[in-house]
Amino acid sequence: MTERHVLGISGGRDSAALAVYMAQHYPELDIEYFYTDTGKELPEVYEFLGRLEGFLGKPIERLNPDRDFDYWLREYKNFLPSPQTRWCTRQLKIKPFEEWVYPSVAQGITVHSYVAIRADEDYREGYVSGKETLKTHLPFREAGIDKAGVIDILEAAGVGLPEYYRWRSRSGCTFCFYQQxxxxxxxxxxxxxxxxxxxxxxxxxxxxxxxxxxxxxxxxxxxxxxxxxxxxxxxxxxxxxxxxxxxxxxxxxxxxxxxxxxxxxxxxxxxxxxx
Structure with a gap:
C-alpha cells in the first residue's frame, strides 16, 4: 500500500453528501469511511449512519476512543468542555483520527483525507496536520457545490437528511455546548x-x-x-x-x-x- 483515501462522517448532512458524491464520481478509489464515536451521540445519528452505509455498500468504521467522555471529564478536573476549552473535540474526535492514520503516515504512506467544506463556506478551513503525506482535499469547494447542492445529492441518492434536522440544527453530542x-x-x-x-x-x-x-x-x-x-x-x-x-x-x-x-x-x- 502506498496510498490511503479516508473520509470522516460526522453524522451531519455535508459529510454524508460528500461520501455519496465520492462514491458516485470516484468509484475507483477505495475510500475508507470513518466515524469518531463519543458514545454521547443522538440516536438519530446512528440511524442515519445505517442508511448511509446501505447506500455506500460498505461499513463506516467506528473509531471509538480508548477512553470515553467520563474518563476525560475526570482528567479535566470535572470542568465541562466549552467554546473556550474544547477538550471534547481534541480528545474524542481529533486524537482517535490521528491515532488511526498516523501509523500509515509514519510508514511513508500518503493519506488523502476528504473534507466536506462547501463552496459557500469560504470562512472554513480543513484539518491541518503538518504532515507532508497527510493531504486534505475539499471536493465540494473544487466542484462549486453549495448547501442546496448537498441537499440535492442526498435526496437524489435516496439517503435523505438526518431525522434530527426536524428539531435540531446539527449533529454532535447530545449536550453540545454550541446548541441554541x-x-x-x-x-x-x-x-x-x-x-x-x-x-x-x-x-x-x-x-x-x-x-x-x-x-x-x-x-x-x-x-x-x-x-x-x-x-x-x-x-x-x-x-x-x-x-x-x-x-x-x-x-x-x-x-x-x-x-x-x-x-x-x-x-x-x-x-x-x-x-
Missing part, C-alpha cells in the same frame, strides 16, 4: 433522558468549581423552568417571524429557515463535529 437555547428545550422534549444526563454532568461540574455551564449564562436547571421555556420559545418565534417578514412572498420558496439564518454564522463551530 431553543435546541436545549427541544432536546428535553425529544430525549428527556439525555437532557437529564446533561443536567447531571453540569451539577457535578459546578460542584467541582467549573466556571462553565452547558448553555451560556444559565444552568439547565434554570433553563428548564416552565416560565423560562416559554420565554425561549417566544424569543425564537420572534426571530423566525422577523426573517419571514424580510423575505419576499414566493409560494415556490422553501419556507424552512435554518438556525444559521436565525442566530448568525456557524463559523465558530467545530468542523470535526458539525459537518
Amino acid at each position: 437555547k431553543i435546541e436545549w428545550v427541544r432536546l428535553m422534549e425529544e430525549h428527556p433522558e439525555a437532557f437529564e444526563e446533561a443536567k447531571g454532568y453540569e451539577k457535578n461540574a459546578l460542584e467541582h468549581g467549573s466556571p462553565f455551564t452547558w448553555s451560556q449564562g444559565e444552568s439547565l436547571d434554570d433553563l428548564s423552568r416552565p416560565e423560562r421555556i416559554a420565554k425561549i420559545r417566544e424569543d425564537h418565534e420572534l426571530r423566525v417571524a422577523r426573517i419571514h417578514a424580510k423575505r419576499r412572498i414566493n409560494p415556490l420558496h422553501d419556507t424552512h429557515i435554518e438556525f444559521d439564518e436565525i442566530y448568525g454564522s456557524a463559523a465558530k463551530l467545530c468542523l470535526t463535529c458539525h459537518k
